[in-house]
Amino acid sequence: MCDTMKTRRSHFGSGRVVLLAALVAPALAACSPDRVVDSGPILSDYRARHPVALTQAPITLDLLPAGGKLDSRGREQVRAFADEYRATGGGPINLQAPAGPGAGHASAAIDAIRRELASAGVAGVRVSTYQPSDPTLASPIRLSYIGTKAVVRSRCGEWPRDLASASSVEGWQNQTYWNHGCAYQQMLASQVADPRDFATPRAEAPSDVAMRTRAIGKVREGSDPGTGWQIKNTSIGSVGAN
Numbered sequence: 001m002c003d004t005m006k007t008r009r010s011h012f013g014s015g016r017v018v019l020l021a022a023l024v025a026p027a028l029a030a031c032s033p034d035r036v037v038d039s040g041p042i043l044s045d046y047r048a049r050h051p052v053a054l055t056q057a058p059i060t061l062d063l064l065p066a067g068g069k070l071d072s073r074g075r076e077q078v079r080a081f082a083d084e085y086r087a088t089g090g091g092p093i094n095l096q097a098p099a100g101p102g103a104g105h106a107s108a109a110i111d112a113i114r115r116e117l118a119s120a121g122v123a124g125v126r127v128s129t130y131q132p133s134d135p136t137l138a139s140p141i142r143l144s145y146i147g148t149k150a151v152v153r154s155r156c157g158e159w160p161r162d163l164a165s166a167s168s169v170e171g172w173q174n175q176t177y178w179n180h181g182c183a184y185q186q187m188l189a190s191q192v193a194d195p196r197d198f199a200t201p202r203a204e205a206p207s208d209v210a211m212r213t214r215a216i217g218k219v220r221e222g223s224d225p226g227t228g229w230q231i232k233n234t235s236i237g238s239v240g241a242n
Helices: 002-030 072-088 103-119 182-191 209-221
Strands: 052-063 089-098 125-130 141-152
Touching: 052 072, 052 182, 072 089, 072 103, 072 141, 089 103, 103 125, 103 141, 141 182
Parallel strands: 089 125
Antiparallel strands: 052 141, 089 141
């Protein structure tokens, strides 16, 4: 009878442990919502692990007018911003000027910015103000619009697995780790001139008629149509040569 009671107590105690673990597990999982969960084999291609996606997102430009005026550098930035807007954007452009002590210097450049945008063929500018988070820092004039943007949704710097385990052979398969290629994809997405190039290639540009005529003439003459590059050794190029 005593053995039976001990067995029942042990079953009851183990049942409480299982129940407690089941209740605590969701709470512990909620403590780290941004952590990457190990969900199986890691894809070998970094482009599949960290794909570049196209989305509609704000495209912004922060301008710091020199002495409250739009100088040559600021005008170049506004023109480049207008070119990008015509290529990938749509809708109005939002112009936000800082409010507070620096508002006077910024307001003097607003009209110059609007004139520069109008000369670039961009109309429909909405002007508003924003409150700087730190009035002691320089507050820029912010231009923004909604356009096509290339982004990588996965976060870099996450390590769901160890690179190699000391107690097992896990990670010894000489395969790429999860974070490999993430920074490269992020930089590629941020530096691409036209995000639409990720979706479809551009149309073929017109051919160089002069170069094509020269190549056809060389073929008719039985000559090599390629360019004959000549390499000349200099004092640096001849180092180590026999």
